[in-house]
Amino acid sequence: GENVEQHPSTLSVQEGDSAVIKCTYSDSASNYFPWYKQELGKRPQLIIDIRSNVGEKKDQRIAVTLNKTAKHFSLHITETQPEDSAVYFCAAGYKAAGNKLTFGGGTRVLVKP
Amino acid sequence: DTAVSQTPKYLVTQMGNDKSIKCEQNLGHDTMYWYKQDSKKFLKIMFSYNNKELIINETVPNRFSPKSPDKAHLNLHINSLELGDSAVYFCASIRGEGSEAFFGQGTRLTVV
Numbered sequence: 738g739e740n741v742e743q744h745p746s747t748l749s750v751q752e753g754d755s756a757v758i759k760c761t762y763s764d765s766a767s768n769y770f771p772w773y774k775q776e777l778g779k780r781p782q783l784i785i786d787i788r789s790n791v792g793e794k795k796d797q798r799i800a801v802t803l804n805k806t807a808k809h810f811s812l813h814i815t816e817t818q819p820e821d822s823a824v825y826f827c828a829a830g831y832k833a834a835g836n837k838l839t840f841g842g843g844t845r846v847l848v849k850p
Numbered sequence: 851d852t853a854v855s856q857t858p859k860y861l862v863t864q865m866g867n868d869k870s871i872k873c874e875q876n877l878g879h880d881t882m883y884w885y886k887q888d889s890k891k892f893l894k895i896m897f898s899y900n901n902k903e904l905i906i907n908e909t910v911p912n913r914f915s916p917k918s919p920d921k922a923h924l925n926l927h928i929n930s931l932e933l934g935d936s937a938v939y940f941c942a943s944i945r946g947e948g949s950e951a952f953f954g955q956g957t958r959l960t961v962v
Binding site: 783824 | 881883885890891892893894895898900906940944946947948950951953954955956
């Protein structure tokens with residue numbers, strides 16, 4: 738089955754700096770790669786996703802890149818703000834697996850003011 | 851207006867008890883899931899149902915039994931609760947392949 742690894746597990750950045758989180762996946766059949774943000778005590782919520790036919794996607798301060806050959810994808814947050822502090826999860830999934838999303842282990846991001 | 855709602859939000863119970871968590875979605879989605887989030891925040895899929903049919907059953911003890919009376923509901927029943935079952939359980943639903951998963955607010959289960 739699919740295995741998703743995520744690094745780093747914790748990330749501390751100064752407000753205004755950039756944050757980068759990297760994930761690798763094992764199953765070349767995976768074709769959907771979402772990123773979720775989970776604030777303390779809250780539910781995970783989608784912040785951005787990318788499909789295998791796209792190499793990069795951007796939404797304001799957030800961008801995601803995908804390298805299908807190397808089977809890795811990354812989340813980039815620019816101009817970080819204190820409200821970006823949360824746990825971020827990457828995931829990988831595909832239809833034949835019952836639309837199952839396999840999550841990475843999460844990255845706890847702390848943005849210091 | 852809540853898209854995916856689960857009850858209860860908190861559940862404290864003694865070892866050996868049987869408990870249920872309920873989940874309902876009003877999004878018209880066909881696929882629903884149960885995920886377990888442990889103390890280290892790792893999100894692991896337990897079950898998936900598509901239109902009331904079980905399609906994913908990960909390596910979960912058979913003390914856990916999901917039930918889907920209709921495609922808008924997916925409940926989780928747990929028998930003979932153990933200390934290691936303590937976690938946050940999330941219900942989620944998706945419209946179809948490659949679409950956003952909407953999560954419920956989570957149920958924090960504490961077994962004492």
